[in-house]
Amino acid sequence: MPVVIVEMWEGRTVEQKRQLAEGITEAFSKIGVPPEALHIIMKDNPKHNWAIAGKLASDAK
Amino acid sequence: MPVVIVEMWEGRTVEQKRQLAEGITEAFSKIGVPPEALHIIMKDNPKHNWAIAGKLASDAK
Amino acid sequence: MPVVIVEMWEGRTVEQKRQLAEGITEAFSKIGVPPEALHIIMKDNPKHNWAIAGKLASDAK
Amino acid sequence: MPVVIVEMWEGRTVEQKRQLAEGITEAFSKIGVPPEALHIIMKDNPKHNWAIAGKLASDAK
Amino acid sequence: MPVVIVEMWEGRTVEQKRQLAEGITEAFSKIGVPPEALHIIMKDNPKHNWAIAGKLASDAK
Amino acid sequence: MPVVIVEMWEGRTVEQKRQLAEGITEAFSKIGVPPEALHIIMKDNPKHNWAIAGKLASDAK
Numbered sequence: 001m002p003v004v005i006v007e008m009w010e011g012r013t014v015e016q017k018r019q020l021a022e023g024i025t026e027a028f029s030k031i032g033v034p035p036e037a038l039h040i041i042m043k044d045n046p047k048h049n050w051a052i053a054g055k056l057a058s059d060a061k
Numbered sequence: 062m063p064v065v066i067v068e069m070w071e072g073r074t075v076e077q078k079r080q081l082a083e084g085i086t087e088a089f090s091k092i093g094v095p096p097e098a099l100h101i102i103m104k105d106n107p108k109h110n111w112a113i114a115g116k117l118a119s120d121a122k
Numbered sequence: 123m124p125v126v127i128v129e130m131w132e133g134r135t136v137e138q139k140r141q142l143a144e145g146i147t148e149a150f151s152k153i154g155v156p157p158e159a160l161h162i163i164m165k166d167n168p169k170h171n172w173a174i175a176g177k178l179a180s181d182a183k
Numbered sequence: 184m185p186v187v188i189v190e191m192w193e194g195r196t197v198e199q200k201r202q203l204a205e206g207i208t209e210a211f212s213k214i215g216v217p218p219e220a221l222h223i224i225m226k227d228n229p230k231h232n233w234a235i236a237g238k239l240a241s242d243a244k
Numbered sequence: 245m246p247v248v249i250v251e252m253w254e255g256r257t258v259e260q261k262r263q264l265a266e267g268i269t270e271a272f273s274k275i276g277v278p279p280e281a282l283h284i285i286m287k288d289n290p291k292h293n294w295a296i297a298g299k300l301a302s303d304a305k
Numbered sequence: 306m307p308v309v310i311v312e313m314w315e316g317r318t319v320e321q322k323r324q325l326a327e328g329i330t331e332a333f334s335k336i337g338v339p340p341e342a343l344h345i346i347m348k349d350n351p352k353h354n355w356a357i358a359g360k361l362a363s364d365a366k
Contacts, residue, residue: 023210054269086298088145176330208359267332
């Protein structure tokens, strides 16, 4: 019954999320997790809410 | 000092969230957690950001 | 299909977790979420991994 | 720079986690995320800390 | 490679997030974590999605 | 009432966590968050539960 939470930058299309969900589900399937047992929650984060190396991603050149 | 994070589909009304917060708080109260020690954070997730069985919930019939 | 994550201090008994799971599920049920659609994940955190007001809970008198 | 958090029951072997990490990374790679930008954090949860349908997974027959 | 997730009420300005990112990064730096290894993800939560003491923060006087 | 969740590798000492809690709290204090309103939860993750670039951190040379 795994639950997967994906934190990423906003901007992915629904089609990309669709592909991602399929690919992640396949990865779990290979270690024996049935697809219907898997929940995936994708989070779209604005770049001004994400910092790397102490700087907001929206400030990075 | 528990913190509860609720991941759900968007669409719940504020009144439903109000009821949910009361009910969860009561559940903790029964095991000895004082209401004022409990934080609950509710997350509204679009259905196209949530996948079950490898399919986006927005694609499910 | 909500997912609930509970962050709390370690030390709750399995019986308390059982009661908590029942109570939280009932709270969701009241706003129309069927019990079998609800996943609850409880996390036992050592007090030295939890800080309030800038102090580890294990250091608080 | 996605971050993936996997909540699952304890009991997966390191080899299974290795396969899972490869598969998830490949899924992101297909939508254009370079492998080195992806962090995956896997969480092993005891069954008595996970409830479905109001019952601890450790209590389920 | 720490990942920090900040759950807070919406309303912080980008400038406040910038300062926060710098300060948190500095705090990690003091215990030996290089800035470029640190990811910080900030979440803006509406007050009607956050409850304390069983009440939505948006309902509190 | 922010809540901060820190995901890091296991191995930090309690003294390092103490310093980290102080530093993070100070960073919030500078943007107007009173120390007593801040909860910080630190998570110690085994390296075999953390993957970067598709490889478990425990496998990296």
